[in-house]
Amino acid sequence: MDSGTGAGADGPNYVEATQKSLTVLRYLKEHGPATLSEIASGTDSAKSTVYRHLQTLEEAGYLVETDDGYRIGQLYLDYGIEAQRSHPLYEVGKPKVDALAEKVGEKVWLVVEENGYAVYLYLHSGEELYRSFTRVGYRGHLHAFSAGKAILAQMSKSEVNAIIDRRGLPAYTDQTITDPKTLFAELDRIRQQGYALHLNEAVDGGNAIGVPIQHEDGSPAGSICVAGPAHRLNESYLRDELSDLLLGTKNEIELSMRYEA
Amino acid sequence: MDSGTGAGADGPNYVEATQKSLTVLRYLKEHGPATLSEIASGTDSAKSTVYRHLQTLEEAGYLVETDDGYRIGQLYLDYGIEAQRSHPLYEVGKPKVDALAEKVGEKVWLVVEENGYAVYLYLHSGEELYRSFTRVGYRGHLHAFSAGKAILAQMSKSEVNAIIDRRGLPAYTDQTITDPKTLFAELDRIRQQGYALHLNEAVDGGNAIGVPIQHEDGSPAGSICVAGPAHRLNESYLRDELSDLLLGTKNEIELSMRYEA
DNA sequence: CCCCGTTGTTCGCGAGAGTGAAACTTTTGT
């Protein structure tokens, strides 16, 4: 799912020992529980080296040793929920997202940009059961989903280019935009109509609509997004009905950001 | 809230650079957004040192630079939700906890032990609004709450002593057991009656009841816990009504663990 | 019951990475 840069950037401005520890943690997150030997061969490091990293990380709570090897620790959940709750958009956006989800009865997402990725910060499920492949905390490329494109549309061309350089434009499905020129045209369209659509691009065949949330100066704060199965969220329903509701919620959130802070 | 060991254990088996990175991250989690200079003075390190750690951690997604300084990144949420969902008890315990919460209309928790702490893995809120100071991902000492005591009660004396040595017995309120002897007597009582009570010990003046969940071999897998305001969850209601319901759920979960794995 | 293959832990050494002080640059506030 990642571009596969491996261990991370090097140079004199990075701490390699830390990078090695984080590589171990990422290996465990992606592969599930693993033994010392597995991790050592999976990360191309000496057993003794991995051993010391594991000791350090366990002592700090970042991982746990169980019957079937080492696993990611619930300390991440502690830090993660803290990060979620203390995000500037969360407190302001959550009640509005909840209200919108109750009204439309579909999944509504609150999405922000971080490290060049779209991060799904919060979800209200609404009534309908709809199994999306996304979940809270999910990180994906900005260009591949409506919520991310809504965020990109608020950025300057150079900012978008910086993100393309950093994260690339990988294809999630055969509908994904993988060409910068096409992407910029799409972002123009989004700016004009005020919302981003996502039709059959997702791996699960669902549709979605995303609307940007902006700071007072026009810089992107995030986006809200309604997602669901294509048969219920067809294009005309998205364009004619949902877009107005989302734009209303967008305005409410932007007002709250200004006067409740 | 922590015993305050600071940076972590040292010795030849630990990676100090990693510990320094994790110290920076913990500082940010506990103090909220902070600038380079603040972090440097707050962690007793040179600015240039902290600088390189921050670069490394940001590049890896563990933190983000914003207007008001560096903050914990939502990558923690990604890893944390993953850790939660993939925990052995989560998949099995969640549906049963949900069912119990619907029935009793109170908050029901799923709690596990990790690194010598009680970790609140999952919550179903039930109907009633009750603002507990706990939240998903919270880590606290095992001896200070009913859920944790229910877990301790399933451990051998030496295991309990090991945890006392590691984490101590700090007082959360004036009702907290801070003496090993008293604690072991309490654990005996819990083993006899099958559940742990928590009356007015918590900082928020709430009551709670915790019931252990055990593996087939008797070792502790975690516990379930109902918590709420003391006026609704008085002692006789906990003992006479809730305890049976909880013990029923406990059995369901233990059965699922055996035959659905 | 012992042997052997594997996994986990300890040891010792050399390279080079991490550290902090200080110089330098940029930003902020007045």
Added chain:
DNA sequence: ACAAAAGTTTCACTCTCGCGAACAACGGGG
């Protein structure tokens, strides 16, 4: 426009980190 503070880069020294090898602890099979 200036001063003060924050952030970034440079540099030399030291000690950590990483590796390989040796050692110990299992565990399964003959």
